[in-house]
Amino acid sequence: MISRRRLLSLAGASALLAACGSNTGRGDDGQALKQWYHAYGEPGVQQAVERYAKAYAKTPVDVQWNPGDYDSKLATSLLSGGGPDVFESTPQLSSVRAGQLVPLDDVFGDAKSDFSESILATHTVDGKIYGVPQAVDMQMLFYRKSFFTQAGVQPPSTVDELVDAARRLTTGSVKGLFAGNDGGGGVLGGPALWSAGLDYVRDRQVGFDDPLAATAVGKLRELYTSGSLLLGAVKDWAEPDAFVQGLVAMQWTGLWAVPAVVKALGDDFGVLPFPALSSSGKPSVPVGAFGAMVNAKSKRIDEAKDFVKWLWIEKTDYQEDFNLSYGFHIPPRKSISEKASKLTSRPAADAVKFVRDNAKASNPPDWTSVMRTAFNDAVSRVVRDGAPADAELKAAAGVARDELKRLYG
């Protein structure tokens, strides 16, 4: 009780203090457009986006860098009038329905055809585009070539081969595969569906209400119980630490990890998409792109749109810098990605090819958090508790069907 009371009085005090000061640092309060980014892990990105904003001559732009739970913070701020004018995110059907986003079709102009169609599709709701894709991220399977040669194992091209390879590559101190500390259910749920030719949502219908889904998710259970997964690593799947430290022969992580892996392992690694389950399925890689969006509650929508157009459509040199100078992303514009020399060498070139041939939206606009929670819960129960996959997925499909009905009518 005491601590809560103290916290409250501290909060009161800081609110008073905040009221006294200006938070823009530019002096002309209310003049600057507010632009939000989540905190990129790569050094230099923050300085870069601040540099871009400063170079915009028409309107002053204040960049806010947001460490921590960006999605929740952004979602909450979009409810009030105090949110950013321009921000990065992926559009959700529910936010479009709630009228929180401004359609940006007119911002694109002729440049529209230069953006990769599959990426643009993830920013499109009911035929309107709500975000200008900034940088493409994707996930894939990294494997250690020398471990495979030593064990006499071929890179897997089906899910069964993947399970088998993970088992055969597990020795005393090395595990076969690391796919997240939750046992793979979180990141591999989508790829498992795609491996069987299914999807989260397809044509406004539940995409995984199919007996094959149970088989596909059952494979993740097989992986989990085989004892070949690394579990409880210090850094989770998004960081390549377990892989570069030689704790595993394979790890599911993202394109962003390529520079760190190259630095540690040289060319002793390769990359693969998540393999197909059977002939009806296809290999897949989850792909997503943050896009620049405009807040519908902003009082300066036109200025915000002008800025987005300038930064992400006209200044192609900034897009190239943003994508390739710090971390490792694929520029969403074909004209830039095709001439990027960094993306023509081996592992990165493979990734570009996967995105072209095997891309699946990791976070489609009509896959809402209610559906995601129901699906992830079901997968987690199947994988970790051994719950019957068909019943669990059927229940999740029921939740998703209700939600789709509510959204699409």
Place this chain on the structure above:
Amino acid sequence: MRNGRAFWLFVGPFAAGLLVFVYVPIGWSLLLSFFDARNTVTPTEFVGLRNYADMLTDGPFLSSLGTFSVFAAFIVPLTFVLALALALLVSQISFMQAFFRSVFFLPTACSYVVASLVWKLSIFNGLRSGLANTVLGWFGADPVAWTVSTSPPWYWLVLVTLRLWLQLGFYMILFIAGLQRIPAVLYEAAALDGARSWQAFRFVTLPQLRTTSVAVLLLLLIGAYQAFDEFYNVLGTDRGYPPFARPPLIYLYYTALGSGGQDFGHGSAGAVILTLLIVGVTLLQGRAVRR
């Protein structure tokens, strides 16, 4: 007159803060619980009790309430007994009492988030090099994925030890304060009547600690239902929270504030249900203890 001004000077800012940051949000959330408030905090579509009906038939929410009733049923007595035992031990030793009191109290000053990360990343990580697994290794056992495995559910060991470590000291201090208020003459009288130490504890200490015990039980119970920090930090990942050991508050947090699915109507209805449950259990318990 001067007294009145001083009163408002001291109480005013706090009362204003309480009003703005506590009572208005509580009232607002009560209001939201009767509306279809998706992606908005100024809803227009009144739905009556539908959100409540939805939450009361919502599988994950009910199972989280169930899980946490079980969690409370064992964390509350466990903390109570251990804190009382510690308090008795510390108040009986005659040397370095202040030192031991401080040592046991110190973890209370540690942040839940920091402690969660220490527990998750260094003590109970799943690698061979984790502290717990290193100790297991001395006995030739295989490493255990403490926070991942659901059969057996080792994560409870992680969460319960963490919570005990963090809060035992605080309740120990409450008990020590209670113990110090028991007049020594009672023990002398009991000793004259031939009471042994167990009898003195049973017939003098325990009854005299009744008020303290009631307070401690209440705080523990409320704390158990309000669990959030260590669960979120130990079991949560960037892909969300697993369906087991999910405290009601975490479920409500994802319902109301999860990205893309901001549903303040259902979230608020759940929060009201949880509040009523805590109030109900607290009243029942108060009645049972007071007799």
